[in-house]
Amino acid sequence: MKNVTIKDIAKLAGVSRGTVDRVINNRGNVSKMVEEKVIRIANELGYEKNIIASRLASTKVYKIAVVLPSPESDLFWAIPKEGILSALNLVKYYRIKVEFLEYNISSSEEFSFQVTKAIKCKPDAILMAPLFLKESEELINTGEQEKIPFLTINSELNHNNILSYTGQSSYHSGYLAGKLFDINLQHDDEVIVLNLAHEISNAPHYTDKVKGLIDYFKEHKTKHINVSWYEFDDFLNGEVLLKRFKETQKKHPEMKGIFFTNSRAYRLLDLLEKEEIEKYKIIGFDMIEQNLKYLKNGIIDFIINQNPFNQGYNGLMNFVNHFIHNKEIKKxxxxxxxxxxxxxVDFYYK
Amino acid sequence: MKNVTIKDIAKLAGVSRGTVDRVINNRGNVSKMVEEKVIRIANELGYEKNIIASRLASTKVYKIAVVLPSPESDLFWAIPKEGILSALNLVKYYRIKVEFLEYNISSSEEFSFQVTKAIKCKPDAILMAPLFLKESEELINTGEQEKIPFLTINSELNHNNILSYTGQSSYHSGYLAGKLFDINLQHDDEVIVLNLAHEISNAPHYTDKVKGLIDYFKEHKTKHINVSWYEFDDFLNGEVLLKRFKETQKKHPEMKGIFFTNSRAYRLLDLLEKEEIEKYKIIGFDMIEQNLKYLKNGIIDFIINQNPFNQGYNGLMNFVNHFIHNKEIKKxxxxxxxxxxxxxVDFYYK
DNA sequence: AAAAAAATTGTGCGCGTGCAAAATTATTTA
DNA sequence: TAAATAATTTTGCACGCGCACAATTTTTTT
Structure with a gap:
C-alpha cells in the first residue's frame, strides 16, 4: 500500500512531474486537456499530498498574528498562549511564523492598536479574542479589505470574515450555572449575578450567560428561584467594590447564590471574611490560581472551566488545518x- | 533565525554530514575525539533534528499494535479508536504502521490470544487496555522478554515494562461520585454500588472506585450516608438481573443513590419503569448512546466521562513522542x- | 514561410535527513 | 616495510514535493 506520489501520476498521465505539480497546486499554464487528465488520474489513484514533504520543499512561510490580552492584565490568558505554543510544537517544521501581540485586557484602545498592528504585518490570518465588540467588528472589516481572515477564540462573534470560533457557548454556560444553583439552593432562594468588568458591556459573552441563567429558571420553577444582576465596573477599587456588595446584600436578603460571570470572583472574595461568605453558593469561571484557592477551601462551590488551553490549541490547529492541510474547518x-x-480540580489542566 | 542543520554542524566541526549523522543517531563507528567535538558543537548551536525531514528520509517503519475490546462487545470502545485514528491522521506521513486487534470485552481468553498475537507481530510497542489484571501482568512480562514495551489506557497497572498510562484515577472518580451524591442526597440516605461485570473482579479500576466513594463518606459524615456494594455478574440475563435488583431494594429500604461502576447502567435501567427508578439519584460512567438516553430524560443524574477519545489520542501521541520525537513521556x-x-452533555465529545 | 512571441511542458536542484557503498586513514600482521 | 585488515570518514542517492529555468511546441506576427 505505497502512497501515491506525483511521480506515479506523472508516469500514468504521460507528462512530467512539473506539470502534475502545476495542476495539483493550480499554478496555471497547463492545457485544459492535460489538466483534466491529470486530475482524473489523481482522483482515480486517490492521491493525497504528502504534507511533510511539501512543507519541507516549500519556501512559503505561513504567518499568523495572535492578538490576546496579556497575562499580566488577566491571568486567564496565560493558558491559551500555552495551548498555542503546544500546538505550534507539533507543527514545528511546517514553516509557520507566529507574531504574538498583547494588550491590556481593560483597554479597548490598546486592543485596536494591536490588531491594527497585526493587520500591518500582512499575515495569512489573525487569531484573536474579540473582547471588544464594536472595535472588533470594525477591525475585522479592515482585515477583510486586506484579505486577512480571522480566527476567534473565547468570545463569539458573527462575521463572514471569521473562519472559526473556538470556545464555549456563553448561553449554555449560564444555563448550566442555573442547573448547579438549582441542585444546591432551597425554595425561594435568590441568585445574584455579578459582572465585574470595566466597561458596562453589552458584550454577548456576558449578556448571553445571564440569558442562559434566567432561561434555566424560567423552565424550572419548582423552587421559585429569582435572579437579579449587577455590574460592578470599578471592581479594582476594593472599598467601592465592598460597599456596592454590601448594598446588594441589604437589598437582597434572600440572596443565597452568587454567579460571577467571569474569572474575577476572587476580587470580591478577597475582601470578605470566610464566615460571611461561606453561606453562599458561589459559581464562577476559570481555574486561575486565585480562584482555585477559594474552590479548595470550599468558598467557591463550582467553577465552570472554559478550556483555555484548548482554545489556544484548537485555534492554532484550525489555522494549520485550513491553510496547510486545506481542510474544511468548523465555523x-x-x-x-x-x-x-x-x-x-486536580485533574484539569492547571 | 534559520534552524540549525547537520550541515551547519558538519561545517563547523570540519567533518562530513555522514559523520554528524552517526553521532546524532548513535550509529557508532566514530572516533571519540570527533564524537565529542560534534556533540559539543551540536549543543552549542542548539541543534534539533528536523523530524519531518527525518521521517521522510528514513526507511524505518514504526509499528504499534493496538489491542482493545471490540466496540461490538462494548460500545464505549468505539471512541478510543476514533481518538487513535485522529492522532494517526496528524502524523500520517511519519511511517507508522498500526495493527488493530480486537477482543470480546468479556473474554479473558480472547484478550490473551490477541495480545499474544500482538507480541508475535514484533511491534515497537503495544497499546492496550489491560482489563484483565492477572493475564495482563503475564503478557506484559512476556512482552518484556521480547523487548516490547506497553502503553496502557483506561485501567491503571503498575509494571516497569509499561511506558505510560493514560486514563482516569479510578479512586478519585469514586471519590467524586461521593461528592455528587452528597450534594443530592438527604440525611441517612443509602448509596448502593452496582458492579455489572462478568468476572467478579478484583480489578483495581473497580475496587478503587468503591474505595474512593467510601472514603468520601468517611471524610464527610454530616449526612450519615451509608454505602453498600454488590456485584451482578450475570447482568446479560434480564430476568436474573431484575430479580437481584429487587432483592437489593428490599434489603436496603433507604437506598436513594445508585452508583454504577462502569458504562452498563442502561442494562438495568432498560428493565425498570420510569416511575420506579426516578426516585433514585443515579451516577454512572461513560457517554455511550444508551446511557445518554437516560441522562437526557432525567433518570441518570450524573455521568462521569472518562474521556475515551483522549485516551486513544493521547495514548498514540505518547507512542509518537517516545519513539519518534524521543521525548520523555509521563508514566x-x-x-x-x-x-x-x-x-x-451536548458539548462533550459525543 | 521564417521569425518572433506566447503557451505549454520538462529538467534539475534543493529542503534536511537516513543510509549504504566507496574512499580514506589507522592499525595489525607477516 | 609492504600487504592485509580494521577503523573511520566521505560521498552520493533517496524520500516527495516546490520552484526556477530550460526546452519544446503552438500560435501569432511580419
Whole structure:
C-alpha cells in the first residue's frame, strides 16, 4: 500500500512531474486537456499530498498574528498562549511564523492598536479574542479589505470574515450555572449575578450567560428561584467594590447564590471574611490560581472551566488545518462546559 | 533565525554530514575525539533534528499494535479508536504502521490470544487496555522478554515494562461520585454500588472506585450516608438481573443513590419503569448512546466521562513522542473527571 | 514561410535527513 | 616495510514535493 506520489501520476498521465505539480497546486499554464487528465488520474489513484514533504520543499512561510490580552492584565490568558505554543510544537517544521501581540485586557484602545498592528504585518490570518465588540467588528472589516481572515477564540462573534470560533457557548454556560444553583439552593432562594468588568458591556459573552441563567429558571420553577444582576465596573477599587456588595446584600436578603460571570470572583472574595461568605453558593469561571484557592477551601462551590488551553490549541490547529492541510474547518467549535469542584480540580489542566 | 542543520554542524566541526549523522543517531563507528567535538558543537548551536525531514528520509517503519475490546462487545470502545485514528491522521506521513486487534470485552481468553498475537507481530510497542489484571501482568512480562514495551489506557497497572498510562484515577472518580451524591442526597440516605461485570473482579479500576466513594463518606459524615456494594455478574440475563435488583431494594429500604461502576447502567435501567427508578439519584460512567438516553430524560443524574477519545489520542501521541520525537513521556497521565449532566452533555465529545 | 512571441511542458536542484557503498586513514600482521 | 585488515570518514542517492529555468511546441506576427 505505497502512497501515491506525483511521480506515479506523472508516469500514468504521460507528462512530467512539473506539470502534475502545476495542476495539483493550480499554478496555471497547463492545457485544459492535460489538466483534466491529470486530475482524473489523481482522483482515480486517490492521491493525497504528502504534507511533510511539501512543507519541507516549500519556501512559503505561513504567518499568523495572535492578538490576546496579556497575562499580566488577566491571568486567564496565560493558558491559551500555552495551548498555542503546544500546538505550534507539533507543527514545528511546517514553516509557520507566529507574531504574538498583547494588550491590556481593560483597554479597548490598546486592543485596536494591536490588531491594527497585526493587520500591518500582512499575515495569512489573525487569531484573536474579540473582547471588544464594536472595535472588533470594525477591525475585522479592515482585515477583510486586506484579505486577512480571522480566527476567534473565547468570545463569539458573527462575521463572514471569521473562519472559526473556538470556545464555549456563553448561553449554555449560564444555563448550566442555573442547573448547579438549582441542585444546591432551597425554595425561594435568590441568585445574584455579578459582572465585574470595566466597561458596562453589552458584550454577548456576558449578556448571553445571564440569558442562559434566567432561561434555566424560567423552565424550572419548582423552587421559585429569582435572579437579579449587577455590574460592578470599578471592581479594582476594593472599598467601592465592598460597599456596592454590601448594598446588594441589604437589598437582597434572600440572596443565597452568587454567579460571577467571569474569572474575577476572587476580587470580591478577597475582601470578605470566610464566615460571611461561606453561606453562599458561589459559581464562577476559570481555574486561575486565585480562584482555585477559594474552590479548595470550599468558598467557591463550582467553577465552570472554559478550556483555555484548548482554545489556544484548537485555534492554532484550525489555522494549520485550513491553510496547510486545506481542510474544511468548523465555523463554530463549542468546547465543553467543564464543571469543576474541589474533588476533580486536580485533574484539569492547571 | 534559520534552524540549525547537520550541515551547519558538519561545517563547523570540519567533518562530513555522514559523520554528524552517526553521532546524532548513535550509529557508532566514530572516533571519540570527533564524537565529542560534534556533540559539543551540536549543543552549542542548539541543534534539533528536523523530524519531518527525518521521517521522510528514513526507511524505518514504526509499528504499534493496538489491542482493545471490540466496540461490538462494548460500545464505549468505539471512541478510543476514533481518538487513535485522529492522532494517526496528524502524523500520517511519519511511517507508522498500526495493527488493530480486537477482543470480546468479556473474554479473558480472547484478550490473551490477541495480545499474544500482538507480541508475535514484533511491534515497537503495544497499546492496550489491560482489563484483565492477572493475564495482563503475564503478557506484559512476556512482552518484556521480547523487548516490547506497553502503553496502557483506561485501567491503571503498575509494571516497569509499561511506558505510560493514560486514563482516569479510578479512586478519585469514586471519590467524586461521593461528592455528587452528597450534594443530592438527604440525611441517612443509602448509596448502593452496582458492579455489572462478568468476572467478579478484583480489578483495581473497580475496587478503587468503591474505595474512593467510601472514603468520601468517611471524610464527610454530616449526612450519615451509608454505602453498600454488590456485584451482578450475570447482568446479560434480564430476568436474573431484575430479580437481584429487587432483592437489593428490599434489603436496603433507604437506598436513594445508585452508583454504577462502569458504562452498563442502561442494562438495568432498560428493565425498570420510569416511575420506579426516578426516585433514585443515579451516577454512572461513560457517554455511550444508551446511557445518554437516560441522562437526557432525567433518570441518570450524573455521568462521569472518562474521556475515551483522549485516551486513544493521547495514548498514540505518547507512542509518537517516545519513539519518534524521543521525548520523555509521563508514566501517568490522569485525564479529567468530567461531570456530565443534561445541561452540558451536548458539548462533550459525543 | 521564417521569425518572433506566447503557451505549454520538462529538467534539475534543493529542503534536511537516513543510509549504504566507496574512499580514506589507522592499525595489525607477516 | 609492504600487504592485509580494521577503523573511520566521505560521498552520493533517496524520500516527495516546490520552484526556477530550460526546452519544446503552438500560435501569432511580419
Amino acid at each position: 463554530q467549535e463549542y468546547l465543553p462546559l467543564d464543571i469543576v469542584v474541589k474533588e476533580n | 501517568q497521565e490522569y485525564l479529567p473527571l468530567d461531570i456530565v449532566v443534561k445541561e452540558n
